[in-house]
Amino acid sequence: MKCELCNQVATEKHHITYFPERTIGVCAFHGDEVHRDPNLSRYNQYHYGDAKEFYGQKQRISKFLKKMALQRRHGWKR
Numbered sequence: 001m002k003c004e005l006c007n008q009v010a011t012e013k014h015h016i017t018y019f020p021e022r023t024i025g026v027c028a029f030h031g032d033e034v035h036r037d038p039n040l041s042r043y044n045q046y047h048y049g050d051a052k053e054f055y056g057q058k059q060r061i062s063k064f065l066k067k068m069a070l071q072r073r074h075g076w077k078r
Contacts, residue, residue: 014026015046019054024043
């Protein structure tokens with residue numbers, strides 16, 4: 001996969017928005033540059049705190065799925 005902003009290999013996923021989740025692939029240079037360059041602000045359409053909320057939800061979902069897997073494995077005991 002190539003970087004959305006140049007022809008280098010995309011090595012990172014950059015969130016444009018978290019809700020709904022929209023991402024692009026970027027190279028290491030543009031992964032940092034997209035946060036610094038005001039001309040690239042269209043690639044940062046999220047609000048302060050969205051990342052924390054997004055990754056917090058992913059953590060809760062992951063815990064829930066692990067719990068469900070354990071319950072299934074052990075006959076749905078509580």
